Amino acid sequence: MCLAIPGKVEEIITEGDLRLGLVNFGGIRKKVCLDYVPEVEVGDYTIVHVGFALSKIDEETALQTLEDFRAMGMLDEELASEDEAFARAATAPQSACPDGSCSVEVQKAVN
Amino acid sequence: MKYLTEFRNGEIAQRMAREIHAITTRPWKIMEVCGGQTHSIIKNGIDQMLPAGIEMIHGPGCPVCVTPLELIDKALAIAAQPGVIFCSFGDMLRVPGSEGDLFQVKGAGGDVRVVYSPLDAVEFAQRNPHKEVVFFGVGFETTAPANAMSVHVAKRRGLKNFSLLVSHVLVPPAISAILESPGNLVQAFLLAGHVCSVMGYWEYPPLAEKYKVPLVVTGFEPLDLLDGIRRAVIQLESGRHEVENAYERIVKFEGNQAAQKLLAEVFEVTDRAWRGIGVIPKSGWRLSEAYCTFDSEERFHITGIHTQESPLCRSGDVLRGAIKPAECAAFGKECTPRHPLGATMVSSEGACAAYYNYGRFLSAEELAGAGAGMTRVANV
Numbered sequence: 001m002c003l004a005i006p007g008k009v010e011e012i013i014t015e016g017d018l019r020l021g022l023v024n025f026g027g028i029r030k031k032v033c034l035d036y037v038p039e040v041e042v043g044d045y046t047i048v049h050v051g052f053a054l055s056k057i058d059e060e061t062a063l064q065t066l067e068d069f070r071a072m073g074m075l076d077e078e079l080a081s082e083d084e085a086f087a088r089a090a091t092a093p094q095s096a097c098p099d100g101s102c103s104v105e106v107q108k109a110v111n
Numbered sequence: 112m113k114y115l116t117e118f119r120n121g122e123i124a125q126r127m128a129r130e131i132h133a134i135t136t137r138p139w140k141i142m143e144v145c146g147g148q149t150h151s152i153i154k155n156g157i158d159q160m161l162p163a164g165i166e167m168i169h170g171p172g173c174p175v176c177v178t179p180l181e182l183i184d185k186a187l188a189i190a191a192q193p194g195v196i197f198c199s200f201g202d203m204l205r206v207p208g209s210e211g212d213l214f215q216v217k218g219a220g221g222d223v224r225v226v227y228s229p230l231d232a233v234e235f236a237q238r239n240p241h242k243e244v245v246f247f248g249v250g251f252e253t254t255a256p257a258n259a260m261s262v263h264v265a266k267r268r269g270l271k272n273f274s275l276l277v278s279h280v281l282v283p284p285a286i287s288a289i290l291e292s293p294g295n296l297v298q299a300f301l302l303a304g305h306v307c308s309v310m311g312y313w314e315y316p317p318l319a320e321k322y323k324v325p326l327v328v329t330g331f332e333p334l335d336l337l338d339g340i341r342r343a344v345i346q347l348e349s350g351r352h353e354v355e356n357a358y359e360r361i362v363k364f365e366g367n368q369a370a371q372k373l374l375a376e377v378f379e380v381t382d383r384a385w386r387g388i389g390v391i392p393k394s395g396w397r398l399s400e401a402y403c404t405f406d407s408e409e410r411f412h413i414t415g416i417h418t419q420e421s422p423l424c425r426s427g428d429v430l431r432g433a434i435k436p437a438e439c440a441a442f443g444k445e446c447t448p449r450h451p452l453g454a455t456m457v458s459s460e461g462a463c464a465a466y467y468n469y470g471r472f473l474s475a476e477e478l479a480g481a482g483a484g485m486t487r488v489a490n491v
Contacts, residue, residue: 051228085201
């Protein structure tokens with residue numbers, strides 16, 4: 001849920017009142033808001049969460065992180081299209097923990 | 112399950128794990144408060160590389176599972192209304208309310224849409240002036256800048272048909288609540304790297320000082336997690352309690368100040384109920400006065416929602432530590448991950464679901480005979 005994915009800013013455009021970047025995440029391109037990272041330019045790498053760039057990072061870090069996230073299967077959900085999201089939901093069981101990762105194991109902490 | 116040794120830098124990871132073994136002289140309990148980190152720890156078997164005495168406790172790190180049932184029910188009620196376009200991230204589609212989920216609301220004719228960015232919902236509002244567009248803003252501090260910007264842009268563009276259903280929770284008050292709970296056993300925390308990429312870690316030194324706990328800003332990749340754990344153990348072994356940054360390549364002390372500035376404008380701190388935990392004072396955000404007209408709860412006035420956890424469910428006892436999951440009569444019978452009766456089974460890594468999924472209610476012999484699917488060692 002709170003994962004930010006590294007990507008490369010390939011193009012910067014202005015749409016109305018927003019500064020947007022076309023960001024490539026290992027092959028998948030998304031339109032991303034750059035308003036929180038005014039220092040980011042074309043060619044830079046940045047970590048992106050739900051369509052917002054949060055921080056500039058170096059290329060080596062970006063590529064390694066991308067590789068690790070892909071290996072752990074953590075990319076698909078973050079970058080899924082609407083159709084993919086509904087297709088996934090159609091076969092998924094109900095669960096309040098969408099990525100199957102989290103926990104409310106507070107009892108361990110307090111017992 | 113993919114184990115760490117299969118990863119790039121598997122050797123370095125083994126070396127770090129050996130170092131943790133070498134420096135550990137006593138048992139320690141370390142909590143991570145981030146679903147992404149929990150995912151990585153379990154997926155990579157990191158908890159199983161650690162010395163037996165070091166226990167990773169998976170904290171309330173998912174904003175979705177701590178979202179109260181009442182708010183999910185409100186979302187479903189709003190999404191079912193005619194004239195509403197209800198936008199959400201894809202991971203909310205199968206989150207169960209008292210009756211059904213967003214996916215089922217869509218199946219019944221509701222206009223439910225999955226967006227990549229909250230700004231997509233703002234675009235829908237602009238293109239559909241006769242519809243009410245609602246965005247379900249669930250998240251920790253990492254997601255908040257995106258949701259804050261959506262409301263900010265909607266206001267700037269004069270959109271009257273966009274609103275935000277806010278369910279924002281904050282990490283520092285959750286850490287305080289855990290440390291203040293009676294009988295708390297957590298001795299150190301890994302701080303969530305991406306939360307800190309937004310907020311920095313300037314909020315945390317007073318917590319480390321007040322509760323005398325090491326707090327280590329940690330990333331998500333196997334080596335990051337091992338490094339975070341290693342640094343926490345070094346502090347614990349030497350009796351130190353400091354805030355340390357083990358994710359320097361992403362996280363700066365001050366965080367993203369442009370984001371924090373807008374967050375302070377759009378949101379204000381409020382008490383929030385955490386499912387399975389209860390109300391934690393000042394543990395969430397709501398829209399500030401300047402933006403309160405964009406609050407979906409104000410706009411739709413959904414009333415008559417009465418949520419009730421199942422009378423069979425003993426998740427309260429489980430959460431208090433009074434019983435183990437398997438001691439509940441409904442466990443594995445009326446209550447399974449596919450048909451959960453309460454919070455601890457609803458979350459797939461919640462105590463009951465974890466016991467169920469990982470066969471932790473079975474003996475080692477039963478587990479050995481259980482075959483595929485029971486991939487974890489019995490731990491009872």
